[in-house]
Amino acid sequence: MLRRLSLLSAVLLSSSFAPASALADEISYTASYSTDQFRGARVAYRFTDLPLEMPGFFGSPKLYVDMGINHWQDSNDTSDNITAFTVSPVVSWHIAGSERPLYLEAGIGGSYFDKTSLGNRNLSTKFQFEDRISLSWQFSKNSDARIDFGYTHYSNGDIKRPNDGLDFFWLSWVHPF
Numbered sequence: 652m653l654r655r656l657s658l659l660s661a662v663l664l665s666s667s668f669a670p671a672s673a674l675a676d677e678i679s680y681t682a683s684y685s686t687d688q689f690r691g692a693r694v695a696y697r698f699t700d701l702p703l704e705m706p707g708f709f710g711s712p713k714l715y716v717d718m719g720i721n722h723w724q725d726s727n728d729t730s731d732n733i734t735a736f737t738v739s740p741v742v743s744w745h746i747a748g749s750e751r752p753l754y755l756e757a758g759i760g761g762s763y764f765d766k767t768s769l770g771n772r773n774l775s776t777k778f779q780f781e782d783r784i785s786l787s788w789q790f791s792k793n794s795d796a797r798i799d800f801g802y803t804h805y806s807n808g809d810i811k812r813p814n815d816g817l818d819f820f821w822l823s824w825v826h827p828f
Contacts, residue, residue, distance in 0.1 A: 676700050676828055679719070679799070683821035687770055688726040691819070695719025695737075699827075705742065712744045717758065723819075725770040733769040735805070737762040737781050750792040756785045762805060775811040782806075787825065799823040 676699035683691045699715040717739045724732035739760025747753040762779040785801025799822070806816040 676715075677825050678828070679717075679823045679825045681719075681721075681799075681821050681823040683721075683723070683803070683819040685723075685817065685819050687772060687817075689723045689769060689817070689819070690726055691721055691723030693719050693721045693821070693823075697741075697825070710744055712742045715741050715743065717741050717760070721762075723769060723817075727770070731770060733764055733766050735762045735764045735779070739781050739783065741783070743787065748789075752789050754787040754797075756783070756787055756799070756801070758783050764805075769817065772815040772817055773813045774805070774807060774815060774817070775813055776807045778807060778810070779805040779816075780808050785821075785823075795827045797825040799825055 677697035679693075679695045679697060681693035681695070683693065695717050696719070697715050697717050699713070701714055701716065703714055705712050705714055717737070719737050721735045721737060722732065723734075737760060739758040741756050741758035741760075743754045743756045745752055746755050758781075760781045762781045764774060764777045764779055767774045767777060781803060782805075783801055783803040785799045787797045787799045789795065789797045801821055801823070803819045803821065804816060805818075807814050
């Protein structure tokens with residue numbers, strides 16, 4: 652399993668040098684932390700050039716698909732770790748600013764974990780839902796790069812008990828192609 656995740660990580664990272672039209676429009680690098688003393692890192696592609704339009708009554712948000720690999724470890728026992736592959740559709744609303752805009756983003760997707768526990772958290776299933784909410788800020792008018800600050804919750808939706816779930820606060824750097 653670790654070999655497959657390593658191969659997928661290498662493909663995702665190396666493909667960041669391919670033309671944007673061939674793969675994705677943005678790449679993000681994330682650091683995360685949990686109040687359960689878990690810390691982690693994530694790399695993801697965001698497919699932003701989607702042919703879908705959201706209905707106007709939602710406030711004309713943009714839709715993108717975020718696909719990433721997460722890896723977390725228990726800060727108290729660094730040999731205890733878990734890896735997840737995630738796919739989430741995310742809706743992004745422009746809420747303020749024109750030269751340095753601020754966005755509110757929210758999404759619900761799915762995740763596949765390589766194990767069903769981390770520290771004292773028992774997930775019961777390798778499939779987990781991923782719920783997220785974040786603020787995304789384009790910090791410079793001279794660059795399209797953004798900083799995202801958010802919260803993500805993983806849960807199996809009570810498909811099987813126990814369903815301890817995982818909660819993370821995170822900070823990302825998002826680089827458009």
